[in-house]
Amino acid sequence: MNVLELTGLLAAGACVAGFVGSLTGLGGGVVIVPLLTLALGVDIRYAVGTALVSVIATSSGAAAAYVREGYSNLRLGLFFEVATTLGALAGAYVATRAPTRAIAVAFGLVLLSSAAFSWRRHPAAVREAPPDALAVRLGLTGTFPEPSGPRAYSPRRIPEAFGLMGVAGVLSGLLGIGSGAFKVVAMDRVMRLPYKVSTTTSNFMIGVTAAASAGIYVARGYVDPGLAMPVVLGVLAGAALGTRVLATARAGALRVFFTGVIVLLAVEMIVQGVRGAL
Amino acid sequence: MAADADGRRARTVGGLLRAGVTLAAAVVAAGGIPYLVAHGFERPDYTAFRGEPPALRSAAGILRDALSGDSRGVIQLGILILLATPVARVALLLGDFVREGDRLYVAVTAVVLGVLAFSLLGSGFL
Numbered sequence: 001m002n003v004l005e006l007t008g009l010l011a012a013g014a015c016v017a018g019f020v021g022s023l024t025g026l027g028g029g030v031v032i033v034p035l036l037t038l039a040l041g042v043d044i045r046y047a048v049g050t051a052l053v054s055v056i057a058t059s060s061g062a063a064a065a066y067v068r069e070g071y072s073n074l075r076l077g078l079f080f081e082v083a084t085t086l087g088a089l090a091g092a093y094v095a096t097r098a099p100t101r102a103i104a105v106a107f108g109l110v111l112l113s114s115a116a117f118s119w120r121r122h123p124a125a126v127r128e129a130p131p132d133a134l135a136v137r138l139g140l141t142g143t144f145p146e147p148s149g150p151r152a153y154s155p156r157r158i159p160e161a162f163g164l165m166g167v168a169g170v171l172s173g174l175l176g177i178g179s180g181a182f183k184v185v186a187m188d189r190v191m192r193l194p195y196k197v198s199t200t201t202s203n204f205m206i207g208v209t210a211a212a213s214a215g216i217y218v219a220r221g222y223v224d225p226g227l228a229m230p231v232v233l234g235v236l237a238g239a240a241l242g243t244r245v246l247a248t249a250r251a252g253a254l255r256v257f258f259t260g261v262i263v264l265l266a267v268e269m270i271v272q273g274v275r276g277a278l
Numbered sequence: 279m280a281a282d283a284d285g286r287r288a289r290t291v292g293g294l295l296r297a298g299v300t301l302a303a304a305v306v307a308a309g310g311i312p313y314l315v316a317h318g319f320e321r322p323d324y325t326a327f328r329g330e331p332p333a334l335r336s337a338a339g340i341l342r343d344a345l346s347g348d349s350r351g352v353i354q355l356g357i358l359i360l361l362a363t364p365v366a367r368v369a370l371l372l373g374d375f376v377r378e379g380d381r382l383y384v385a386v387t388a389v390v391l392g393v394l395a396f397s398l399l400g401s402g403f404l
Contacts, residue, residue: 004318007310036324043327053357057302060295060363068292074284078371078386085393092397138382142284207364212394214361215401219336221329225353226322229310232360236303 003226006040011230017054018238022062023246024258025202027055027178027210028235030265042227049222052210054235055178059207061239063200069247071200073142073193076155080165081208084183087169088212100174104273107171107182111266114185115259132156144197145247155191164190173213175269178206181262195251199258287374294370298363302356309344309352316349337404365394 001009013035017028029051036047066072091098131141131154140158143150155161168182180202187198217223246254333339334354341358343351372387398404 001321002319003322004314006322007314007318040324042324045327045329046324053360056360056364057299060360060367061299064292064295064299067288067295070285070288074288074291074371075383078368078383078390081368081390082386082393085390085397089393089397208368208390208394211361211364212397215398215403218357218361219401219403221331221335223334223354223357224324224330225309225334225350225357226313226317227324228357229306229313229353232306232357233303233310236299 001040007226007230009040010035010227011234014054014231014234015238015241017231018058018061018235018240019242019245020238020261021054021058021180021235022203022239022242023199023249023254024180024261025184025199025206026180026261026265027051027206028058029055029177030261030268032231034268036227045220045222046224046227049217049220049224050227050231051177052214052217053223053228054231055180055210056207056214057232057235058239059178059203059205059210061236062243063204063207065240065243066200066203066246070143070145070150071196071246072204073140073155073197073201074204075138076140076142077201077204079138079140080162080183081205083162083165084169084172084179084205084209085212087166087171088173088209089169091170091173091175092213092216094174098174101273101276103171103174104269107175108266108269108273111181111262111269114181114189115262115266129156130154132158134158142197144194151194153194153197155187155193157190157192161186161191169209172209178210180206181265184258195255196246199254200246283378287371290374291367291370294367295363298359298366302360302363304356305359306353306356309349309354309356313349313353336402365391365398368394 017031020031021028032051032054033047036042037044063072135141135155141154143152164186168179172179183202184198187193188195333343340351340354344355368387368391372391375383375387
C-alpha cells in the first residue's frame with residue numbers, strides 16, 4: 001500500500017470515528033486504534049499517538065457546535081476537569097510501574113457490566129424530583145434544547161460522580177485513552193443527567209483530558225504527521241456530520257448505539273490487555 | 279442575568295473552538311497536499327516503531343521545521359494548533375470568570391490550567 005492509499009483509507013476510517021465519537025461522547029479511539037493496529041499493522045505507539053490526536057479533534061470539533069446549541073454543561077465540564085486532569089497526571093506518573101494489562105482487562109469488564117444496564121431510561125420520579133441542593137450551590141443546574149423547548153435538569157450525587165471522574169482520569173493516563181465511556185456512564189447512571197447532556201458534556205471534557213497527556217506523546221515521538229493528517233481532517237468532517245444528527249436523534253436510539261459501541265470497546269480493551277499490546 | 283452570561287460564554291467558547299479547529303485543519307491541509315505530491319507513491323512502513331525525528335518532537339523544533347517549508351513540519355504545526363485549542367479554551371474561561379468575579383470557578387479553571395501547564399512543561403515538549 002502506498003501513502004496515497006493509506007491516507008484515503010485513514011481519512012475514511014477517521015470520518016466514521018468522528019461521527020461515532022461526536023454522537024456517543026467517546027473519543028473515537030475505539031475505531032482508530034484497531035484500524036491502525038489490526039487492519040494496517042501499525043505499531044501500537046503510533047496508533048496511541050494518532051488516537052490521542054483524534055480524541056482532541058473529535059472533542060473540539062463537536063463541542064464547538066454542542067456548546068453553542070446549549071447541550072454541553074460548561075460549568076459541570078470544568079468542575080469535573082479538575083478530577084480528570086489530576087487523575088490523568090497521576091495515572092501517567094505511575095503508568096510504567098502499574099499492571100496496565102490487568103487494568104485494561106478490569107476496565108473492559110466494568111464497561112461490559114455498565115453496558116448491561118445502560119439502555120434503561122431513568123425512572124420518572126428521578127426526572128421530576130426537585131433540584132439537588134449542592135448542584136444549585138455550585139451552579140451546575142441547567143437546561144438543554146428539546147423539540148418542545150428548553151428542558152431543565154439538575155445533576156445528583158455530585159461527590160460520587162467527582163470521584164468516578166478521578167478514576168476516569170487515572171485510566172486515561174494509564175492506558176492512553178480518552179475514557180469518554182466512563183465519563184458518560186458516570187453522568188448518565190450516577191448523576192442521572194439527560195442522555196444528550198451526558199454525552200455532549202463528556203465530549204466537551206475529553207479534549208482537555210487528552211491535552212493533559214498530549215505533550216508527553218509528542219515528545220516521545222508517537223505523533224506522526226503522515227498518520228495524523230488524514231485522521232484530523234477525517235475526524236473533523238465526521239464530527240460535523242454527527243453534531244447535525246444529534247439534534248434530531250431520539251435519546252433512546254443514541255443509548256442503543258452507545259451500548260453497542262461500548263461493548264465493542266470493552267472487548268477491545270480485554271483483548272489488548274490479554275495480548276499485552278498496551 | 280446568570281442565564282444571559284452563560285449564553286454569551288457558550289457562544290464565545292464555541293467560537294474559539296471553531297476558530298481553533300478551522301485553523302488547525304487549514305494548516306494540516308496546507309502541509310498535507312505538498313506531502314502527498316512529494317511522497318504519495320512511496321510505501322510507508324509503520325510496523326516498527328522508530329519514533330519521530332527530534333525536529334518533530336518539540337514545539338520549538340516543529341515551528342522551525344515548518345518555517346523551513348518541510349511539509350511534514352507544516353502538518354505537525356497544524357497538529358500543534360489542534361492540541362493547543364482545548365488549553366486555550368480553559369484559559370479563555372479563566373479570564374471570563376475573573377471578569378465576572380465568580381471566585382469558585384476562577385479557582386476551578388485555575389487548577390485545570392495549572393495541571394495542563396505542569397504536564398506540558400514536565401513532558402519536555404515545550
